[in-house]
Amino acid sequence: MGTTIETDAQLPGKPPALEISKVTKGFAHRRRGFQQVLGEVSFSVDEGEFISIIGPSGSGKSTLLKLIAGLESPDQGHVRLTDEQIAAPSRRLGVVFQQHVLLPWLTAKQNVLFALQAHGASRRSAAERESLAEHWLGLVQLSEAQDLKPGELSGGMQQRVGIARAFALESEVLLLDEPLGALDALTRHALQLQLLRLSEQQRRTFVLVTHDVDEALLLSDRILVLSHGPQARIQQDLRVPFRRPRDRTAIESSEDYLTLRRELLESLTAQP
């Protein structure tokens, strides 16, 4: 394993929305010395495509996402967003963090508004921004809670604010770093459906990092499996063939689903 698998659905002439090529990343530890977290990782994502990156814990999934987001820079290789090389965080890449990362002194709506005006030069008027924030909070069913502060919201509501904030930015690419990982099973289940609906309504490019095989299968067009670290690589690139709009019950009872699921689980538990 460990060889890069090129995607097979690239149209000639049209550049991929996101291209990660030959990226490596390591960290210096005081005691253990230099740890190469990511080996050479390459893949690309087409415009409008929803891909998931799954891997065993400690495989460097979140590091990979941070590299894409520009929050970390790769030791080698590069990340390209259509025509532009990513060297620093950009509003073209929206991030939904693992923890909700809402500013606790602002209400839900103020958190979304802050994201809309933080870079200073907004082409929208204050009123437009306000209705945009309300619109997105409405789409995640938080209209009634928009004036509450994060401390007054449940974990699931907090994460929905985070999602609304990322969508409201209208970034070309949305990076989701285990957004539902910290939630209880019931809430996670409901939010997965909400995310599915949003991603099918919105024509965006999505990169989701998760450790949940069912979540990846439900949401993605493609699933990349990272090998066990250190020097993690992409060991598998699976196409998820289910038709959209998807219906959870229908998918989960299909033969393909069970086959893909088994394949992914085997791949995840395989010894490096």
Add this chain to the structure above:
Amino acid sequence: MLSACTSGAPTGSGTASAGLRPIPAAEADLEQREITIGFFPITCSSPIVNAAAMSIFEQYGLDVTLRRYTGWAELWIAFVAGEVDATQFLAPMPLAIHHGFASGQRALRLPYVTNTNGNGITVSQRLAGQMSGPGDFRGLRLGLPFDYSVHNLLARDYLVSGGLDPEEDVDLRIMRPADMVTALAVGEIDAFCLPDQFNQRAVAEGVGFIHVLTKDLWADHPCCSFAVAEDFAAQNPNVYMALLRAIGESALYVDDPEHRADTAALMSQPAYLGLPEPVLNSVLTGDFPDGTGNEHSIPDRIGFQPYPHESYGIWILNALQRWGLTGDHSFTTGAEYSRAVSEVFDSQSAGSVLSDFGGVTDERTEETVLGAPFNPQRPAEWSERL
């Protein structure tokens, strides 16, 4: 610690009065040998400090520890609380402490004034050439050492003599004497009325000039005093008398013009006053520059005749009352004044010791303060005349 013998100091201190010197009390007669005496490091304390420096206390069988204080209020509290039973005080303080004019009362005896004169009003160099009399203090800030001080009382009457109301026209500021030369230098105060060495120190530092010596406001006025707690003196009569002999002998030694320069050298040592010798020398010998370019020779700039004249006490008591510093006490007739003063002033003990040594013991019947005669029999008349 200060009772240690100092080499180089003249022993047999009674050069002038050797023949009259009484035989020191036998150690066996003393109720106790060890005693702590409070003092304030200024030239006024010379008789007390010199008695330690020249081992005079030892010759009378006493083992004296001198304890240094730099704030008069601290010293007041220390005495009332019993930390010291014998101490130097500003002359008005024993009257106030004994009669309970303010917080902190303790019965006491005042056998001696430690010095006469030895004070002055010093003005900042910035005002050089602008001060001709008390009226020129209008609007200035004048530093004073303590409410219960002759400095406070005399300075106020001096300002009154220039047509000023000290409460309204002058900013009177009580400060720690040790801080006042610096305060004068940086312009925080414009002038101060203090005991020496501070006046001469301000001249030496180039920050002020001596505007007037208080001896010119009231010749031979009292400044500091020596007081002993009544309970201590009653329980230790022999110690009390031994203290009086030692300090009396020391005071008369220091008072002798022949000994002033030697005393200045001795007192300047860090163990005693720890002040610059030229400054002490100027104060004690009376040969000094005044900060305006003039040199003076005034041998009685400071005196050390310790007899506690009743007239001193009566003027002080009258002034305290006029400036509202006697609490709920009030004195009207000469007899009331005289009773209040004689309760405190132990002129009898002082007289018997000092006459043995050949010191002054004649009661003064009249004072001249700010140019007006002060009759201790009729104290109220003086302020009316002013």
Add this chain to the structure above:
Amino acid sequence: MTTTPRALQHRARRERTVFQLKSAGGMVLFAASFIAIWHVATAGYEDGGLAPTPLASGQRLIEVLSSAFVHNPPNEVGIVFHLAASLQRVVLGFGMAALVAIPLGLLLGTSRVIHDALDPVIQVLRPVSPLAWLPLGLALLRDSQATAIFVIFMASLWIILVNTIDGVRRVNPLYLDLARTLEATTANRVLRVLLPAALPGVVTGLRTALSTAWLVIVAAEMIVGDRGMGTFVWTEWNAMNINSMVVAILVIGVTGLVLDRSIAQLHRLIPAN
């Protein structure tokens, strides 16, 4: 989810009232026993009022308060003017210290390089007793008013600075990641994210600094200053009005409490949108 039933609110309010009554009762009890112990402790002295009794101090308190607004300068000034003078010095010195220390703390908290360069200086100057700056200030500034403010400035500066740096260090790094992904402007990043997030540390610094400043001003005014609580203490002491010390302690203490409570309210001032 947010509509608490009215009954619940009522119960919560009632419980709060009972709790407040209990603490108030405890406070009265404590104050009463304190005064009783004070009375017993000072009743035994026959020292002409050197040790202040509760009764004498109470009488003095009434005297001082009834002449609180007397304004007959230079030598007769009510306690209100002393208090105002002290507060003015503290507000000036403390305010200037905050204006310098908070921005500097935000800078040092975020920049490792500048922090490591300046840290030795801070660590050397920080433990210096504020009053040690007094002679230096007097020598340099040649003005007692400016010196008193300078001493307060020095007393407050290091405390606010060190706590601000600490507050910045404790900020959740994800907040800063968020600001980066939003391409927040420097002003927005510092004022809308870093400062509010570091505010607990900043407020702790301000509170500690203000109580220290208030502590120091009284001491400083005993040496310099023509008006102020320290001057009041010093003058009353030199007039041997020991009962006034109790009044001064009460006024100084209550003012300190009010100052501390008001600065603690800064938590509420975090900027919203």
